[in-house]
Amino acid sequence: ERGLKICVWINPYIAQKSPLFDEGMEKGYLLKKPDGSVWQWDRWQAGMGIVDFTNPDAAEWYKDKLRRLLDMGVDCFKTDFGERIPTDVVYHDGSDPVLMHNYYSYLFNRAVFEVLEEKRGRNDAVVFARSATAGGQKFPVHWGGDCSANYDSMAETLRGGLSLCLSGFGFWSHDISGFERTAPPDIYKRWTAFGLLSSHSRLHGNESYRVPWLFDDEAVDVLRFFTKLKCRLMPYIYSTACEAAYKGIPTMRAMFLEFPEDPTCLYLDRQYMLGGSLLVAPIFNNESTAQYYLPAGKWTNIISGEKIEGGSWRTEKHDYMSLPLLARPNSVIPFGKVDDRPDYDYADGVEFHVFELSDGACAGSDIYDTGGRKVLAFKASRNGNEIVMEAADVSNGTGAGGHDRQWSAVLRGVERAVSVVGGTAEATDRGLRIIPGKGITSVRVIL
Known part of the structure; x- marks a missing residue:
């Protein structure tokens, strides 16, 4: 009950x-x-x-x-x-x-x-x-x-x-x-x-x-x-769980699994990647000090919104409501609309946060239902000042898909756009939120 x-x-x-x-x-x-x-x-x-x-x-x-x-x-x-x-x-x-x-x-x-x-x-x-x-x-x-x-x-x-x-x-x-x-x-x-x-x-x-x-x-x-x-974060965490089940890649990953070419990552045992796109560095002292290594690229703390250039060691102070929780550049993190239970319809109202998409890059995220079936596939690609975002229904009639579920996207750190084709845009404290028109599966944003 x-x-x-x-x-x-x-x-x-x-x-x-x-x-x-x-x-x-x-x-x-x-x-x-x-x-x-x-x-x-x-x-x-x-x-x-x-x-x-x-x-x-x-x-x-x-x-x-x-x-x-x-x-x-x-x-x-x-x-x-x-x-x-x-x-x-x-x-x-x-x-x-x-x-x-x-x-x-x-x-x-x-x-x-x-x-x-x-x-x-x-x-x-x-x-x-x-x-x-x-x-x-x-x-x-x-x-x-x-x-x-x-x-x-x-x-x-x-x-x-x-x-x-x-x-x-x-x-x-x-x-x-x-x-x-x-x-x-x-x-x-x-x-x-x-x-x-x-x-x-x-x-x-x-x-x-x-x-x-x-x-x-x-x-x-x-x-x-x-x-x-x-x-x-369950739409993201659950997708990593499906990846673990289907491909054998663990949900919590030693840093060198994601950054095998970075020699500093070979020995790190006080931080980890939660899935392929989120870096977590817990705090292990009573001085509120986080010490961690950040691989190259511009990372974003998803709690504070702070952007940090990587390629070096970091020492930071954090209160109890924070820690280094950093989104990888050229990544997409889906956020669900429910915050009071872990199991829900992850595709319904999902908001895709796009982080530091560089010119020529493409990033994506798959959404699964709680039965482990892929129902929504999102990707964002950038060419110069143009970003195209697409959400495709891949449920094949087995679950919630892109055509009957409203989705949105947030371009983290982007303040304004010249034009949006296929949807509307609104400024938020996290970035530019893109809302596609009803039934629209592709939106083009000109920055």
């Missing part, structure tokens, strides 16, 4: 007092010792056993328990643990216990993902997994585990996430403000900006609730601001 989707926390361990323990033991579904008895441990759940996913019947038994939860209305599962696996055990299929440290997590997440595909459909299945190995990218999403609530750990978290994304994983998340202990308000607010500019965002911790009003009033404002910004 409230439009919420529910994710339930699970793991592959079963406490001895659970009725499922006796059932699993009687059917031979739990890991065994060499003498044939069930392997047990007290360090997480008293007398716990571990499901043996190398046994197809055990995997099916576990999946059946999850089906009951899905029938109640659960939408997805957080698959915690899976990497804490003993070596003094015997597997159903004879697997080497030493080699199972990685592979067990694959089997665990695969079983959960398969039942989600079965019950929710192929395009709507998602887990939120901690453990992973090669092949685990097929069962997204993953998060970085139990980081600490300090700036060093925040920086380590980004480094680890970029490493994961360089290893074939398309999506990545982390516990905003750290998991272990409670962050001071300063770290909470800085990590909030970083977290909301990640592919997936979660407030989570161990010793206290992570709701912003428990930190200070400004934390509420910061969380609200960056949540609304992310919602408006």
Whole structure:
């Protein structure tokens, strides 16, 4: 009724007092010792056993328990643990216990993902997994585990996430403000900006609730601001998600993926590209100082509108409502019209922001519906003082397209035009907004 989707926390361990323990033991579904008895441990759940996913019947038994939860209305599962696996055990299929440290997590997440595909459909299945190995990218999403609530750990978290994304994983998340202990308000607010500019965002911790009003009033404002910004950026972020799914290019990218010819980008681990067009440089200190490297070209901070010439290192001061969030030159960033939820009709009322389009350049952006189908293709090209913008319906009857959805464009930093053919223009504090006529798919602007 409230439009919420529910994710339930699970793991592959079963406490001895659970009725499922006796059932699993009687059917031979739990890991065994060499003498044939069930392997047990007290360090997480008293007398716990571990499901043996190398046994197809055990995997099916576990999946059946999850089906009951899905029938109640659960939408997805957080698959915690899976990497804490003993070596003094015997597997159903004879697997080497030493080699199972990685592979067990694959089997665990695969079983959960398969039942989600079965019950929710192929395009709507998602887990939120901690453990992973090669092949685990097929069962997204993953998060970085139990980081600490300090700036060093925040920086380590980004480094680890970029490493994961360089290893074939398309999506990545982390516990905003750290998991272990409670962050001071300063770290909470800085990590909030970083977290909301990640592919997936979660407030989570161990010793206290992570709701912003428990930190200070400004934390509420910061969380609200960056949540609304992310919602408006969802047409862009979701297009990068589709690119990750279809092409294997991660949503959060180490700088050298986008700038392989720039040697300075080879070692950068405190900044990243969100998709191919947005540079993010989180702030990792209590002095409000951002230090980052900006590749060549004229970049635009999409929050402040400031234009910055690249090709050098930068040191800047930022309040909590800001950070280096820079649009790449010769790029198009689509902004949605909704700022209070992440899933909506991204093509309806989309506003394409065109940044620093140089003479002879062409830039574009594709809009997808929430089913992963491309519905609108936009491109802008410049020849001298003429800019042509086109939006094409590519839905083929499967979704919202250019002909029945009103779109607009903003030429960032442009103050006026000599003429506009196919639409009208209005000046804004961000640049010249171009509004095409009804049913018009191509607009020509003379500067």
